[in-house]
Amino acid sequence: DAEITQSPRHKITETGRQVTLACHQTWNHNNMFWYRQDLGHGLRLIHYSYGVQDTNKGEVSDGYSVSRSNTEDLPLTLESAASSQTSVYFCASKGSDEKLFFGSGTQLSVL
Amino acid sequence: KNEVEQSPQNLTAQEGEFITINCSYSVGISALHWLQQHPGGGIVSLFMLSSGKKKHGRLIATINIQEKHSSLHITASHPRDSAVYICAVAVGGGADGLTFGKGTHLIIQP
Numbered sequence: 001d002a003e004i005t006q007s008p009r010h011k012i013t014e015t016g017r018q019v020t021l022a023c024h025q026t027w028n029h030n031n032m033f034w035y036r037q038d039l040g041h042g043l044r045l046i047h048y049s050y051g052v053q054d055t056n057k058g059e060v061s062d063g064y065s066v067s068r069s070n071t072e073d074l075p076l077t078l079e080s081a082a083s084s085q086t087s088v089y090f091c092a093s094k095g096s097d098e099k100l101f102f103g104s105g106t107q108l109s110v111l
Numbered sequence: 112k113n114e115v116e117q118s119p120q121n122l123t124a125q126e127g128e129f130i131t132i133n134c135s136y137s138v139g140i141s142a143l144h145w146l147q148q149h150p151g152g153g154i155v156s157l158f159m160l161s162s163g164k165k166k167h168g169r170l171i172a173t174i175n176i177q178e179k180h181s182s183l184h185i186t187a188s189h190p191r192d193s194a195v196y197i198c199a200v201a202v203g204g205g206a207d208g209l210t211f212g213k214g215t216h217l218i219i220q221p
Contacts, residue, residue, distance in 0.1 A: 042115065042197070042211030090154060097159075098142055098201075104153035 002027040006091050006103035013110055019078040021106050023091030029101075031094040032074040033058075034066060036087040037105075043090065049074055081110045114138075117198050117212035125220055130185040132215045134198030137179065145172050145183050146197040148214070154197070157183070188219045 004025040013019050025032065030051040035043040045058030047066040055066050063085060065077045078085055091103040114137040124130055134143070145157040158165050158172040160181070165172050169188075174181040185192055198212040 040213070042213045043199070044211075045209065092154075099159055100144060100146070100156045102146075102154035102156070 004091060004093055004101050004103045006089075006106050008106060009104065010107045011109070013081050013108070015081060015083060015110055017081050019081050019108065021076045021078075021089055021091075021108070023074045023076065023103060024072050025091075025093045025101070026072065027093055027095060027101060028071060029093035029095050030071065032068070033092045033094075034064070034074065034076045035090045035092065036060065037090060038087050046076065046089075047074075078108075083110050086110045115198055115200055115210050115212040117196075117215050119215060120213070121216045121218075123218045123220065124188060126189060128188050128219075130188050130192070130217065130219075132183045132196050132198075132217070134181045134183070134200075134212055135179060136198075136200045136210075138202060139176075139179070140200045140202055142201045143174055143181050144199040144201070144209075145181075146199060148195040148197060150194070157196075185217075190219045190221050193218050 007022045033048040034046040036046055037043050044060045046060055046064050047058055049055050049068040052068055055068055066074055068074055086109050089106045093101050116135045118133045142159055142161045144159050146154050147157050148154045160172055160174050169186045171184040183196055195214040195216050197214045199209050201209050
């Protein structure tokens, strides 16, 4: 069955370190997104991509970057981790029927 | 920017009760999504609708485009329905058009 997977599930890092969160989908979807989820907020869009070599900034993109070298993967990089980036991160993909598929999330703690 | 309001924020009910969760939004949309998130778990898409009503098992979702309002109903609720239910609206086909509500935390007691 097609799926979308995130890794790692949990990550603890130190302030200032570079961190990369992986997202891999086997739906062959062009549209992929990264969100963060924090208490008191709805899911907020960090970056998104409509296809290979396409990346776009979302609502809360500062301090994050993504790359899209193939259809399956959209890794999210925190260039220099900050405590404010402690959050739960979700990757999602969307097919032509507009249905959303989410990964299981990555709990990131920046100490 | 579309504002998405969900009510109630928290809901505790007894097993078997009929549950209604509401979602209101401020700007016209192309589609509305209902999502389910179990504690510590991932997010699952329940429905995507742009008009009318959809049903899947004990779950029913309705939308009134004119009133900018959607409801998610659960019939014969069960403890396994305990989760956070999230409404998200899209103003266009792109990801940048998705705005999420803060979620409704539902607990069904046996």
